[in-house]
Structure formats: C-alpha cells, structure tokens
Amino acid sequence: DIVLTQSPATLSLSPGDRATLSCRASQNIINYLAWYQQKPGQAPRLLIYDASNRATGIPARFSGSGSGTDFTLTISSLEAEDFAVYYCQQRRFWLTFGGGTKVEI
Amino acid sequence: EVQLLESGGGLVQPGGSLRLSCAASGFTFGNYAMSWVRQVPGKGLEWVSAISASGGHTHYADSVEGGFTISRDNSKNTLHLQMDSLRAEDTAIYYCAKAPGAEVLATPGWHFDFWGRGTLVTVSS
Numbered sequence: 001d002i003v004l005t006q007s008p009a010t011l012s013l014s015p016g017d018r019a020t021l022s023c024r025a026s027q028n029i030i031n032y033l034a035w036y037q038q039k040p041g042q043a044p045r046l047l048i049y050d051a052s053n054r055a056t057g058i059p060a061r062f063s064g065s066g067s068g069t070d071f072t073l074t075i076s077s078l079e080a081e082d083f084a085v086y087y088c089q090q091r092r093f094w095l096t097f098g099g100g101t102k103v104e105i
Numbered sequence: 106e107v108q109l110l111e112s113g114g115g116l117v118q119p120g121g122s123l124r125l126s127c128a129a130s131g132f133t134f135g136n137y138a139m140s141w142v143r144q145v146p147g148k149g150l151e152w153v154s155a156i157s158a159s160g161g162h163t164h165y166a167d168s169v170e171g172g173f174t175i176s177r178d179n180s181k182n183t184l185h186l187q188m189d190s191l192r193a194e195d196t197a198i199y200y201c202a203k204a205p206g207a208e209v210l211a212t213p214g215w216h217f218d219f220w221g222r223g224t225l226v227t228v229s230s
Contacts, residue, residue, distance in 0.1 A: 032213050034216035036150075036217075042222070043200055043220035043221060043222050043223055044150065044200075044217070044220050045220070046216065046217060046218050046219075049205075049216050049218075056218075087149065087150055089217075090214075091213050091214035091215055091216055092212065092213060093211060093214065094152075094164075094211055094212075094214050095152050095214040095215065095216075096152070097149055097150040097151070097152070098149075099149050
C-alpha cells in the first residue's frame with residue numbers, strides 16, 4: 001500500500017498567517033494527490049485534485065503543489081473559516097488517505 | 106446542487122448486520138462511480154468500498170472484503186452498503202462519496218468531489 005505521511009500533525013497559527021501543510025508519499029504517485037478540508041461534525045470537502053487543481057468554488061487562497069513523493073497545500077492568508085483538519089489522498093494505486101493536519105488558532 | 110444523504114446507521118451487536126443507504130440528487134447518478142468511506146470519530150479517513158457507474162465493477166478494502174457488499178439502484182438514485190458479521194472495529198461514521206468519473210480502476214484510482222454528511226454505525230454489545 002502507498003502510505004501518506006502528513007506533517008505537522010498540528011499547526012497553530014493566527015488569522016492572516018500563511019499555512020503550509022506537507023504530504024509525503026511512500027512511493028512515486030506522480031501528481032495523483034487530492035486535498036480535503038474537514039470541519040467538526042461535517043463531511044470532508046474537496047479542495048485540490050491532481051496536486052494543483054482547485055475544485056469548483058474553492059477560494060484562490062488555497063493552492064497545491066508538488067509531484068512525485070512530496071506535496072504541499074498552502075493557504076496564503078488564513079481566514080476564520082479555514083481552521084479545520086486537512087487530509088491528503090493519493091489515487092496512484094487504489095486510494096489511501098494521510099493521517100491529517102489540524103490547523104488551529 | 107449535489108446532495109448525498111446517508112441513512113441506516115445505528116447500534117448493532119457484534120456479529121450482526123446493517124444496511125446503509127445513500128440517496129443521491131442534483132446529478133445524473135447513473136453516470137458516476139460511488140464509494141463508501143468511513144471515519145472513526147476523531148480519527149482519520151478509510152476508504153471502504155467502491156462501485157462503478159453501471160454497477161458492473163465493485164471493489165473493497167482488505168479490512169471489509171468478504172463481510173461488506175456494495176450495490177446501487179440507478180433507477181432510484183440510491184447506493185447501498187450491506188454490512189454483515191460486524192465487529193467492534195467497524196464502528197465509525199460512514200460517508201457516501203461521489204467520484205468524478207464512471208469507473209473505479211486500480212490505477213489511477215479516483216478522488217471524491219462530493220460527500221454526504223455521514224451516518225454513525227456503532228458495533229457494541
């Protein structure tokens with residue numbers, strides 16, 4: 001199985017800060033990586049697919065980059081509604097999720 | 106607007122069975138593959154099962170293979186998950202999720218563009 005390792009586990013930031021979240025794959029997944037946001041009591045929401053494509057309706061402050069084994073989700077300027085847990089997911093071979101990064105105030 | 110509404114969760118004893126359903130609306134259900142993904146409260150996400158748009162191909166995570174059966178009724182825009190021989194470790198919130206394409210292939214796989222709000226399954230005596 002392809003293992004995804006997200007870091008850090010928790011990111012403590014303030015509104016207006018830049019957030020940089022990392023996802024590392026145990027083998028080359030080309031660009032087959034998605035990012036999701038999950039708020040307490042809610043379902044996950046697709047933010048980014050295929051490493052760098054924003055999903056419909058996702059604000060431009062969210063961006064994704066990377067290829068191969070190292071990927072990054074960047075939130076350019078945190079807004080109050082961005083404090084949540086973020087998961088990465090690969091689809092290079094079947095699919096697996098990372099363990100998540102909590103972005104907290 | 107795409108909507109996915111899960112139902113059928115609840116408390117069941119170990120070894121028991123439960124059938125989850127997901128009612129879909131806002132898109133042409135029969136054109137898209139669908140999945141079930143579960144999450145132990147407070148923990149991460151785990152893909153459980155997937156079915157192609159036509160229903161002709163199904164896939165399962167190793168952890169549920171042989172115990173769970175996914176199916177769909179395209180005439181009723183409904184997805185199902187039959188869960189048999191349930192164990193305590195199957196306790197989780199079960200989400201219905203839509204894929205952006207019709208097929209569910211091993212490589213490349215797929216991501217999920219829409220999710221339901223989930224239904225809680227608790228396996229306990």
